[in-house]
Amino acid sequence: MEELNQVKQQIKTFVKDCNDPRSLELFDLLSEGKMLRSKLILKIAGVSDETIKLCAVVEMIQSASLLHDDVIDEADTRRGKPSINALFDNKTSIMFGDILYSKAFTQLTQMDKEVAYTIANSVTLLSIGELHDVELTNSFNSSYDKYLNMIYNKTASLIEASAKAAAIISGKDKEAFALYGKNLGLAFQMIDDILDITQDSATLGKPAMLDFVEGKVTIPYLLLWERLDSEDKIKLESMYKVPLDKDQASWIKTKMNDTQALVDSIAQAQSIGTEAVEAISSENNTELSGIMMAMIQREF
Ligand code: FPP
Numbered sequence: 001m002e003e004l005n006q007v008k009q010q011i012k013t014f015v016k017d018c019n020d021p022r023s024l025e026l027f028d029l030l031s032e033g034k035m036l037r038s039k040l041i042l043k044i045a046g047v048s049d050e051t052i053k054l055c056a057v058v059e060m061i062q063s064a065s066l067l068h069d070d071v072i073d074e075a076d077t078r079r080g081k082p083s084i085n086a087l088f089d090n091k092t093s094i095m096f097g098d099i100l101y102s103k104a105f106t107q108l109t110q111m112d113k114e115v116a117y118t119i120a121n122s123v124t125l126l127s128i129g130e131l132h133d134v135e136l137t138n139s140f141n142s143s144y145d146k147y148l149n150m151i152y153n154k155t156a157s158l159i160e161a162s163a164k165a166a167a168i169i170s171g172k173d174k175e176a177f178a179l180y181g182k183n184l185g186l187a188f189q190m191i192d193d194i195l196d197i198t199q200d201s202a203t204l205g206k207p208a209m210l211d212f213v214e215g216k217v218t219i220p221y222l223l224l225w226e227r228l229d230s231e232d233k234i235k236l237e238s239m240y241k242v243p244l245d246k247d248q249a250s251w252i253k254t255k256m257n258d259t260q261a262l263v264d265s266i267a268q269a270q271s272i273g274t275e276a277v278e279a280i281s282s283e284n285n286t287e288l289s290g291i292m293m294a295m296i297q298r299e300f
C-alpha cells in the first residue's frame with residue numbers, strides 16, 4: 001500500500017525534526033506493525049497531507065505505548081524482533097517512548113481542535129486501560145464488566161478515536177464511525193484473546209495459553225468460570241498464574257469445549273464485529289466492512 005509508505009516517511013520526518021541522531025537510531029530499530037489504525041483512517045478519510053499527518057501521529061502514539069508496555073510486561077521481543085528494553089534497558093525504552101509521544105502531541109496541537117481533542121482524550125483512556133490491565137492481573141478477576149471496560153480503554157479507545165477523527169476530517173458521521181472503531185477494537189482484542197487458546201505456539205510466535213499464566217483472565221476463561229461448578233471453579237483458580245503442564249492445558253480446553261465457553265466467546269466477538277459493520281452500513285463502504293468481516297470470519 002503506497003499510502004502506508006507515505007505514513008512511514010511522515011513519521012521519520014517527525015522524528016528527524018527532533019534533531020537527535022540517537023532518537024533516529026532507536027527509531028530504525030523499531031519493528032513495523034500492521035498499521036491497522038492508519039489503514040482505517042485512510043479508508044475513511046482518503047489520502048491527503050492532513051490524513052497522512054494524523055496517521056503518523058496515531059502510529060507514534062501507538063509505538064510509544066508499546067515501548068512503555070514492553071517495560072511494564074518485561075517483554076524481550078516485539079513482533080519477533082528484540083524489544084528496545086531488551087536491546088538496551090528500561091530507561092531507554094521509556095524515554096524514547098516519551099520522545100515519540102510528546103512529538104506526536106506537538107503535531108496534534110497543529111491540527112483541527114476537535115481532531116486533537118479526540119486523539120488526546122483517547123490516550124488518557126489508553127493509559128487508564130493499561131493501569132487497570134496491570135491491576136487485573138494481581139488476582140483472579142471473574143468480572144466480565146471489568147474485562148470489557150479494560151479492553152475498551154486499552155485497545156478500542158485509540159481505534160475509536162482514529163475512526164472518529166478521520167470522520168471529522170472528511171465530514172462524515174463521526175458518531176457512526178466512532179462506534180465502528182470502538183466495536184472493531186473490542187472484537188479485535190477478544191479475537192486476540194481467543195487465539196491465545198486455540199492456536200499453537202508456532203503460529204502465535206509465543207507459548208500458547210500464555211495469557212492465563214501471565215494473570216490475564218480473558219473472555220473464554222470468564223465464560224468458563226461462570227459455567228463451572230464450585231469444585232471446578234476452585235480447580236481453575238488453582239491453575240491461575242502458574243506454568244500449565246500438558247494435562248492442565250488440556251483440562252482447560254476440554255472444559256471450554258464442554259461448557260461452550262469457547263464457541264460462545266467466538267460468537268460474542270463476531271456479534272460485536274457485526275455491530276461495528278452495522279454502525280456504518282449506510283456509508284456503503286465495502287472496504288471497511290471487509291476489514292471487519294475478514295477479522296471475525298477466520299479459523300479459530
Ligand atoms: C499492549 O497490551 C498495550 C497497549 C495496547 C496499551 C499500552 C498503553 C500504555 C503503556 C499507556 C499509554 C502511554 C503512552 C506513552 C501513549 P498487551 O501487553 O496486552 O499486548 P502485547 O501482547 O502487544 O504486548
Ligand code: MG
Pocket residue numbers: 069070073075
Ligand atoms: Mg505487552
